Amino acid sequence: MADLTTQYLGLDLENPIIVGSSGLTRSADAIARCEAAGAGAVVMKSIFEEQIEKETKEITSHVANVTWHPEAAEYVQTYSRENAVDKYLKELRAAKKAVKIPIIASVHCVSAGAWTEFIRRLEAEGADAIELNLFVMPSGVERAGDRLEQVYFDVLEKLLPTVSVPVSLKLGSYFSGLAHTLVKLGQTGLAGMVLFNRFRAPDIDIENMSIVEADNFSSPTEYVHSLRWISILANRVSCDLAATTGIHDGETVVKELLAGASVVQVCSSLYKNGMGRIDEMKQTLEKWMDEHGFDSIDDFRGNLSQSETANPADWDRVQFMKMSLQM
Numbered sequence: 001m002a003d004l005t006t007q008y009l010g011l012d013l014e015n016p017i018i019v020g021s022s023g024l025t026r027s028a029d030a031i032a033r034c035e036a037a038g039a040g041a042v043v044m045k046s047i048f049e050e051q052i053e054k055e056t057k058e059i060t061s062h063v064a065n066v067t068w069h070p071e072a073a074e075y076v077q078t079y080s081r082e083n084a085v086d087k088y089l090k091e092l093r094a095a096k097k098a099v100k101i102p103i104i105a106s107v108h109c110v111s112a113g114a115w116t117e118f119i120r121r122l123e124a125e126g127a128d129a130i131e132l133n134l135f136v137m138p139s140g141v142e143r144a145g146d147r148l149e150q151v152y153f154d155v156l157e158k159l160l161p162t163v164s165v166p167v168s169l170k171l172g173s174y175f176s177g178l179a180h181t182l183v184k185l186g187q188t189g190l191a192g193m194v195l196f197n198r199f200r201a202p203d204i205d206i207e208n209m210s211i212v213e214a215d216n217f218s219s220p221t222e223y224v225h226s227l228r229w230i231s232i233l234a235n236r237v238s239c240d241l242a243a244t245t246g247i248h249d250g251e252t253v254v255k256e257l258l259a260g261a262s263v264v265q266v267c268s269s270l271y272k273n274g275m276g277r278i279d280e281m282k283q284t285l286e287k288w289m290d291e292h293g294f295d296s297i298d299d300f301r302g303n304l305s306q307s308e309t310a311n312p313a314d315w316d317r318v319q320f321m322k323m324s325l326q327m
């Protein structure tokens with residue numbers, strides 16, 4: 001029988017399927033359901049800087065008619081921040097008692113300062129690793145790419161020396177020199193990178209001519225984006241790579257591992273197909289390994305990465321030249 005154990009961020013995992021940060025991992029009970037379903041690890045729902053700020057505003061707006069003494073306003077804001085923080089720590093503490101699988105805490109941050117202390121508290125509660133969910137929207141026409149990219153390096157430079165558990169960075173793909181930037185980020189001391197976050201996106205309702213939210217769940221064809229970049233970066237970045245977005249079945253898990261991923265993170269497929277999908281993915285992976293004579297994941301991981309394959313140009317191909325001749 002094939003051995004599905006693997007390592008990610010220096011942690012030992014029973015298998016490479018991680019439940020990604022989402023409502024599926026928001027509480028200790030939810031995390032216990034992930035373990036019961038066979039997940040190798042979980043990434044907790046992120047605690048968001050914006051979420052905490054919103055809570056703070058809601059609390060102060062309940063008493064909008066009161067004229068706030070500046071000190072009192074500051075106290076309430078600190079209190080509600082602590083409240084959100086305490087809730088998160090409480091769920092982590094309970095989850096650590098309830099499950100054996102590694103728990104990766106997730107922090108969405110846009111600056112380093114306020115979170116450094118919080119991350120220490122996550123460590124103290126037993127977080128096995130930290131996933132930083134960091135995104136700078138490159139929509140400002142006046143800001144050049146290098147200035148936007150510098151934000152990522154600035155945050156890591158401040159945070160990494162203060163953290164003793166492994167840290168991974170969950171990223172979008174909006175970088176002007178994607179491979180170059182990710183290689184440089186991989187040299188900062190990160191233990192891993194998660195490629196790529198799937199952001200909430202706007203869509204247009206043409207009947208009402210209004211802006212609406214696009215589907216929050218990925219489709220099974222979206223995995224090709226992370227597959228290409230995992231394959232290009234495998235063996236070139238000095239940290240682990242986790243693949244995410246559009247990984248809906250066991251065949252896709254096999255592909256991402258062949259491209260060079262250490263693990264995969266899944267969300268949408270579990271929302272759509274139920275938690276039983278984790279077991280189906282594991283069975284497909286195990287069967288494929290048995291049929292192809294691989295005893296362990298390390299026996300084939302990265303075999304089709306750009307640096308290992310006989311035809312590296314296949315991963316760079318983007319135009320339709322050949323197809324135009326055929327169609």
Ligand SMILES: Cc1cc2nc3c(=O)[nH]c(=O)nc-3n(C[C@H](O)[C@H](O)[C@H](O)COP(=O)(O)O)c2cc1C
Nearest residue numbers: 020021022023045046133198218245246266267268
């Ligand atoms: C309902 C929902 C909530 C999510 N919440 C978070 C979050 O708090 N933090 C985060 O980093 N990603 C969050 N994500 C993104 C997922 O972790 C994942 O990166 C994305 O959904 C792509 O993976 P998938 O194709 O398997 O869904 C969320 C996704 C969904 C669908």
